[in-house]
Structures are given as C-alpha cells and as structure tokens.
Amino acid sequence: MPLDATVVGRWIEGYFDAFAACARGQGDMALLLGHFGVPMVVTSDEGVVTLMTDDEAAAVMQSQVDVLRALGFDHTKVLQSEVTVLNGASALYRASLSRRNADGGEIDRPTITYLVTDDVAGPRIVLLAAHGQ
Numbered sequence: 001m002p003l004d005a006t007v008v009g010r011w012i013e014g015y016f017d018a019f020a021a022c023a024r025g026q027g028d029m030a031l032l033l034g035h036f037g038v039p040m041v042v043t044s045d046e047g048v049v050t051l052m053t054d055d056e057a058a059a060v061m062q063s064q065v066d067v068l069r070a071l072g073f074d075h076t077k078v079l080q081s082e083v084t085v086l087n088g089a090s091a092l093y094r095a096s097l098s099r100r101n102a103d104g105g106e107i108d109r110p111t112i113t114y115l116v117t118d119d120v121a122g123p124r125i126v127l128l129a130a131h132g133q
Contacts, residue, residue, distance in 0.1 A: 002088035003118050008082065009083060011123045020075045022056050022061075023068040032065075033058055037117060037124030044130035072101040077111070090117045 015035045021027025033054065040051045042060060051057045081095040093114045099107040116125035 003091045003116065003123065004085060005083040005091070008079070008085075008091045008093055008116055008123070011116065012081075012095075015125070016076050016078070019065070020073070023065045023073045025069060029058065029062065029065075032061060035125055036061070037119075037121070037126045040125065041127045041129075043128070061124075067115055068099065068107070071107050073107060074102040075100055089119070090115060092116075 003069070015032075018027055018032045018035060022029055022032045036051075036057050038051055038054055038057055040057055042049050042051065049060070051060060077098040077100055079096040079098055081093065084092040084094075084104055086092065095113075096109065096111045098109050101107055111131040113126045113127075113129045113131065116123050117126050118124075
C-alpha cells in the first residue's frame with residue numbers, strides 16, 4: 001500500500017506508543033525495534049552514526065530508553081507535526097515533541113525528522129534526525 005500522510009501519521013503514533021511503553025519498562029523491545037529498518041542513520045548535534053545491524057539498532061534504542069527511564073519518562077506529546085510524502089514508498093515525518101514524565105512535567109522538547117520507507121516488511125524508520133536546539 002502506498003504511503004500517504006494519514007498512513008504515516010497513524011504508523012508513527014504506534015511507534016511513539018511502543019517507544020513510551022519500553023521507556024516505562026512496560027513494553028517489548030522487539031516490538032519497538034520492528035519500527036526500524038537497517039541500515040539506519042541516526043544524526044544529531046553529537047554526530048552521525050550508521051546502524052548496520054539489528055544489534056546495533058537495539059543498542060542505540062536501549063540507550064535512549066534507559067536515559068529517558070532514568071528521567072521518569074511517561075509519554076510523548078506531539079506539539080506540531082508535518083508529513084511530506086516523497087513518493088509512494090517514502091515520506092518524511094517531522095515533529096516538535098514534548099517528552100513528559102508521569103506528573104505531566106516536561107523532560108525535553110526535541111524536534112525530530114524521521115524518514116519512513118515502505119518495503120516488503122512494511123513501514124520502517126531508516127533515518128532519525130534530531131534537530132539542534
């Protein structure tokens with residue numbers, strides 16, 4: 001099925017739910033990792049890393065989950081989002097997010113762009129770009 005803005009938006013919501021469940025210690029890391037395709041590029045102000053294996057992707061995601069869990073992360077609120085469909089098999093999802101703890105307090109407010117591609121395995125994130133603050 002070709003990607004469109006509605007499909008990408010719903011799929012990313014599922015990703016955010018899986019991520020939040022893992023960060024709260026209530027989710028299945030395998031379910032979260034199913035949202036990523038490898039190779040995958042992760043880029044931020046700290047640099048860029050290309051994850052070539054499922055184990056590398058798992059290590060990076062586990063590290064992110066562990067940091068947020070230590071900060072009391074509970075959920076992500078999407079403040080603003082935009083989907084740009086590039087073609088029938090890929091789209092960019094850009095969002096300003098508010099990561100919150102269980103009391104509703106804000107932990108941080110990142111802006112992230114995801115490149116979502118759709119192949120025989122279904123939609124997958126193959127690029128995660130955290131924008132500078």
